Amino acid sequence: MKTKLLILFLAIFLFAFNLFVQADWIRLGSSENFNINNIKFLNANTGIAVCRYGEVLKTTNAGMNWFLKNSGHTSPLQDICFVNQQIVLAVGLQGGIIRSTDCGENWVTIDSPNNTWLNSISFVDNLTGFVCGDDEISIKTTDAGLTWTLKSMGTGNFFNCWFFNSNTGVVSNTTLGMRKTTNGGSNWLTTYNPVDFAKGIYFINQNLGFAVGKYGYILKTTNSGDNWFVIQPSNNIYNLDYISFLNQSIGLATGGSQTIENRGVVLKTTNGGDNWVVTDNINSYIHGIAFNGTYAFIAADSGIYRSADPIGIKNISSEVPKNYFLSQNYPNPFNPETIIQYELQKNEFVKLYILNSLGQKVATLVNEKQSSGTYEVTFDGTNLPSGIYFYKLETASYNETKKMILLK
Numbered sequence: 001m002k003t004k005l006l007i008l009f010l011a012i013f014l015f016a017f018n019l020f021v022q023a024d025w026i027r028l029g030s031s032e033n034f035n036i037n038n039i040k041f042l043n044a045n046t047g048i049a050v051c052r053y054g055e056v057l058k059t060t061n062a063g064m065n066w067f068l069k070n071s072g073h074t075s076p077l078q079d080i081c082f083v084n085q086q087i088v089l090a091v092g093l094q095g096g097i098i099r100s101t102d103c104g105e106n107w108v109t110i111d112s113p114n115n116t117w118l119n120s121i122s123f124v125d126n127l128t129g130f131v132c133g134d135d136e137i138s139i140k141t142t143d144a145g146l147t148w149t150l151k152s153m154g155t156g157n158f159f160n161c162w163f164f165n166s167n168t169g170v171v172s173n174t175t176l177g178m179r180k181t182t183n184g185g186s187n188w189l190t191t192y193n194p195v196d197f198a199k200g201i202y203f204i205n206q207n208l209g210f211a212v213g214k215y216g217y218i219l220k221t222t223n224s225g226d227n228w229f230v231i232q233p234s235n236n237i238y239n240l241d242y243i244s245f246l247n248q249s250i251g252l253a254t255g256g257s258q259t260i261e262n263r264g265v266v267l268k269t270t271n272g273g274d275n276w277v278v279t280d281n282i283n284s285y286i287h288g289i290a291f292n293g294t295y296a297f298i299a300a301d302s303g304i305y306r307s308a309d310p311i312g313i314k315n316i317s318s319e320v321p322k323n324y325f326l327s328q329n330y331p332n333p334f335n336p337e338t339i340i341q342y343e344l345q346k347n348e349f350v351k352l353y354i355l356n357s358l359g360q361k362v363a364t365l366v367n368e369k370q371s372s373g374t375y376e377v378t379f380d381g382t383n384l385p386s387g388i389y390f391y392k393l394e395t396a397s398y399n400e401t402k403k404m405i406l407l408k
Helices: 002-015
Strands: 020-022 025-027 036-041 047-051 056-059 067-069 077-082 088-092 097-100 118-123 129-133 137-141 149-152 158-163 169-173 177-181 189-192 198-203 209-213 218-221 229-232 238-245 251-257 264-269 277-282 286-291 296-300 303-307 313-317 337-344 348-355 361-370 373-380 387-394 399-406
Touching (some): 088 129, 169 209, 251 286
Parallel strands (some): 036 286, 077 118, 198 238
Antiparallel strands (some): 118 129, 158 169, 238 251
């Protein structure tokens, strides 16, 4: 009898994908032996993580399993960028640039014009991209990362870059604060420098952006980085390194404690960055953040963690509805966000996804088992063109499709 119980326990354990739960985050077992520096998702299922010793991990099942790929690199990798569905680049120590043309399955090393530490990569289209790094270096490509040219060098270290087009971009400088270029990285103007160690940057749109840094401060701009103002002042509790948003309302910022060794911190906003609260602490320093449309993922020294619950899905009532129902989105037309509400009569696996006018799936909002009740999901169409779209709710017992209009 004891043997049968032991076998049953092991089966359940394996079925759970060797997940390790800590507070509101699940450590994904297949990543636990790696020091993860950053993570990015191409779509709901496909993501890539880069590691401290040059390893590259890839998932094709929404982060449940991560598989080691041969990067040909042994030095730290710091950032990743999906140029398109097939081309991916990663950058890191000693001018390290690696490139894949099959969505991360195989990698080749690319020559760099400088051997300093490269920290961040940003592409503005399928050909044009920029990399920034230590010694205030910026390099540029116009052939999808095959070749690179040096644009600038200076004082301090560039940590994160965000380019809007081939001329205009914003960087964080760990000694000179926030800087901006309007000539493709040849020259940089300091736009904010009250404190040092500016780090992570994220722009919700071309005007609205945020930056974080050492001592936990958070900055905001509403004019493409020309001016910045403080929305959270410095503290002596934690440092912040990265920031990212799921939509215009929900965002996360991550870093680590100043007082407790190997203690990571997660801050969350639900009102577009106006207010931030510490939601979790993890026993590992936290680096990059990514969203796959449903869940949040964080890169940490002890592996990859996934949010235990979907991000952006609200269970607004646990009362069992009399029927299944998919509400009309509101507002409609919308730009860029709209709310979709639905009712489930019983517990079952739920899919809610967005289709374009050709019937092609462009976003997955829900893909999980849910309990009966009423739910609300926010859809962000920032990266989609204006047009007619459809949202479809699909369960084993119910299917419904409704039309909505994105009008920019």
